[in-house]
Amino acid sequence: MRYLSDIVEGLAFTELQGSADVEITAVVFDSRKVVPGSLFVAVSGTVVDGHDYIEQAVKQGAIAVICEELPAHVTGEVDFLMVADSAVALGIVAANFYDNPSDKLKLVGVTGTNGKTTIATLLYQLFRDLGYKCGLLSTVENQINDKVIPSTHTTPDPVALNSLLNDMVVQGCDYCFMEVSSHAVAQRRIERLKFAGGIFTNLTHDHLDYHKTFDSYRDAKKAFFDGLPKNGFALTNADDKNGNFMLQNTKAHRKSYALKSMADYRAKILESQFDGLLLNIDSEEVWFRMVGTFNAYNLLAVYATAMLLDQDKSKVLTSLSKLSGAVGRFDYVVAPNKVIGIVDYAHTPDAVQNVLSTIHGIRKGSEKVITVLGCGGDRDKTKRPIMAKVACEWSDKVILTSDNPRSEDPAQIIEDMKEGVDPAFKRNVLAITDRREAIKTACHLAQPGDVILLAGKGHEKYQEINGVRNHFDDMEELLAQFGQM
Ligand SMILES: CC(=O)N[C@H]1[C@@H](OP(=O)(O)OP(=O)(O)OC[C@H]2O[C@@H](n3ccc(=O)[nH]c3=O)[C@H](O)[C@@H]2O)O[C@H](CO)[C@@H](O)[C@@H]1O[C@H](C)C(=O)N[C@@H](C)C(=O)N[C@H](CCC(=O)O)C(=O)O
Ligand SMILES: Nc1ncnc2c1ncn2[C@@H]1O[C@H](COP(=O)(O)OP(=O)(O)OP(=O)(O)O)[C@@H](O)[C@H]1O
Numbered sequence: 001m002r003y004l005s006d007i008v009e010g011l012a013f014t015e016l017q018g019s020a021d022v023e024i025t026a027v028v029f030d031s032r033k034v035v036p037g038s039l040f041v042a043v044s045g046t047v048v049d050g051h052d053y054i055e056q057a058v059k060q061g062a063i064a065v066i067c068e069e070l071p072a073h074v075t076g077e078v079d080f081l082m083v084a085d086s087a088v089a090l091g092i093v094a095a096n097f098y099d100n101p102s103d104k105l106k107l108v109g110v111t112g113t114n115g116k117t118t119i120a121t122l123l124y125q126l127f128r129d130l131g132y133k134c135g136l137l138s139t140v141e142n143q144i145n146d147k148v149i150p151s152t153h154t155t156p157d158p159v160a161l162n163s164l165l166n167d168m169v170v171q172g173c174d175y176c177f178m179e180v181s182s183h184a185v186a187q188r189r190i191e192r193l194k195f196a197g198g199i200f201t202n203l204t205h206d207h208l209d210y211h212k213t214f215d216s217y218r219d220a221k222k223a224f225f226d227g228l229p230k231n232g233f234a235l236t237n238a239d240d241k242n243g244n245f246m247l248q249n250t251k252a253h254r255k256s257y258a259l260k261s262m263a264d265y266r267a268k269i270l271e272s273q274f275d276g277l278l279l280n281i282d283s284e285e286v287w288f289r290m291v292g293t294f295n296a297y298n299l300l301a302v303y304a305t306a307m308l309l310d311q312d313k314s315k316v317l318t319s320l321s322k323l324s325g326a327v328g329r330f331d332y333v334v335a336p337n338k339v340i341g342i343v344d345y346a347h348t349p350d351a352v353q354n355v356l357s358t359i360h361g362i363r364k365g366s367e368k369v370i371t372v373l374g375c376g377g378d379r380d381k382t383k384r385p386i387m388a389k390v391a392c393e394w395s396d397k398v399i400l401t402s403d404n405p406r407s408e409d410p411a412q413i414i415e416d417m418k419e420g421v422d423p424a425f426k427r428n429v430l431a432i433t434d435r436r437e438a439i440k441t442a443c444h445l446a447q448p449g450d451v452i453l454l455a456g457k458g459h460e461k462y463q464e465i466n467g468v469r470n471h472f473d474d475m476e477e478l479l480a481q482f483g484q485m
């Protein structure tokens with residue numbers, strides 16, 4: 001049991017109606033989830049305003065409410081606290097409710113357009129292998145030591161986030177590695193968390209539906225570094241044109257990694273194959289199981305982080321060389337007829353280009369590249385033609401299909417993608433709305449040695465159409481076509 005007075009510690013509120021001396025059973029920001037004794041935080045969202053649900057929350061048993069505006073009719077039995085920003089307040093009270101778990105372990109956050117899941121997962125796998133108890137919060141799954149907890153977001157809401165961190169503390173975790181999405185920073189999901197360090201991967205085109213402009217997307221990422229404490233580290237990619245910008249106002253120790261520029265941690269690619277990378281990393285030659293230049297960046301960021309967390313260099317490199325990262329990132333299979341299939345979560349123009357240029361760099365001769373690609377519905381529409389354009393530039397054949405159409409018409413999403421197809425390439429482009437059929441067609445078209453890339457869905461085990469999630473797994477489909485299932 002926790003008292004309201006403990007939970008609001010550090011919270012700047014302008015008015016308190018009632019007494020802070022009440023016991024709170026739960027912190028809740030969705031009226032539908034209120035249980036008797038809850039503290040309800042009214043947050044205004046992208047669809048509705050939580051303030052409109054205060055009455056419902058009280059009816060369901062909320063005994064205290066945090067809000068930006070007091071409702072017209074305030075009953076005497078409920079405590080009301082007025083704040084300037086409810087989203088910030090939610091972060092603070094959620095952390096206090098769980099007794100600030102981020103103060104009790106070393107929390108490392110990863111932000112950037114691409115590579116967050118890969119880096120957070122590699123760090124988790126590395127530190128587990130080094131013998132530590134660890135937690136992971138990622139797009140694919142959350143983990144507490146070896147226990148897997150399904151994830152709903154890249155970065156959970158503040159209540160779920162602090163609850164998971166608290167479970168990690170209870171399970172004795174020394175570290176937690178988490179992804180920090182730009183939505184999470186903008187919506188203040190990470191408020192009041194204490195980070196031991198932050199990592200920046202890169203910044204390219206995504207989520208402009210939500211952030212509206214590239215600058216505000218960039219500023220959301222930067223705000224994460226602005227908030228790091230002065231005894232923490234801020235590690236950036238010096239090869240990315242926004243890398244230094246991220247660290248402009250941070251109080252944390254500034255560190256960098258790079259393959260091309262001057263940096264604190266450097267690596268060079270010596271060999272790049274379908275089964276791995278040979279890197280000269282911090283003056284040591286090491287073979288890794290991860291594929292592609294972009295993974296050289298991810299591996300280097302992980303290595304640098306391990307050094308900043310005072311780990312032993314040779315143990316780290318030995319362990320890192322065995323790891324394969326997150327599922328659905330450049331997953332590679334060969335059919336009996338020697339067709340190569342790759343499943344990758346590339347869902348931004350930059351990621352599509354990186355994966356395809358990696359395939360180009362590795363293939364030996366005249367093998368053809370067939371790309372199967374869709375774009376998500378209810379997400380950034382402006383990336384659709386660019387993703388299609390990039391796919392066409394780097395493939396011999398492209399099959400445009402559905403990703404997760406969500407509430408949108410799949411045929412219209414494909415039309416939006418077609419806008420990016422060069423007329424001269426049109427005869428090499430097919431449009432097949434049914435993703436299963438699209439994959440089947442790619443497999444029929446492929447000749448021995450050819451490479452099929454299934455882009456966009458990676459680890460996802462579902463396809464969301466009109467609010468319904470049907471089971472769908474790119475790798476399963478590929479293996480079925482290859483006669484391996
Ligand atoms: C666009 C977006 O980020 N939306 C998130 C946001 O919801 P919202 O602003 O739409 O909320 P809303 O429906 O307007 O409701 C406003 C408030 O009223 C409350 N409410 C609402 C109805 C009601 O009856 N009673 C009630 O109290 C809601 O609980 C909420 O507090 O806040 C919710 C609670 O935290 C999130 O679940 C929700 O994520 C949605 C499901 C989502 O799809 N988000 C994606 C875009 C997202 O966050 N993605 C990022 C990055 C992805 C990546 O690149 O990896 C992520 O971190 O996962
Ligand atoms: N460092 C990188 N630079 C550019 N592209 C990358 C990098 N790492 C991975 N990718 C590409 O981006 C895809 C997504 O990678 P990952 O899941 O690690 O990114 P993420 O940042 O977690 O994405 P999300 O925002 O959806 O959570 C990969 O499948 C790969 O195609």
Ligand SMILES: N[C@H](CCC[C@H](N)C(=O)O)C(=O)O
Nearest residue numbers: 347375376379403404456457
């Ligand atoms: N976490 C990202 C991933 C998108 C993956 C793609 N498969 C899609 O559904 O658009 C998002 O929610 O924008």
Ligand SMILES: [Mg+2]
Nearest residue numbers: 116117139154
């Ligand atoms: Mg991710």
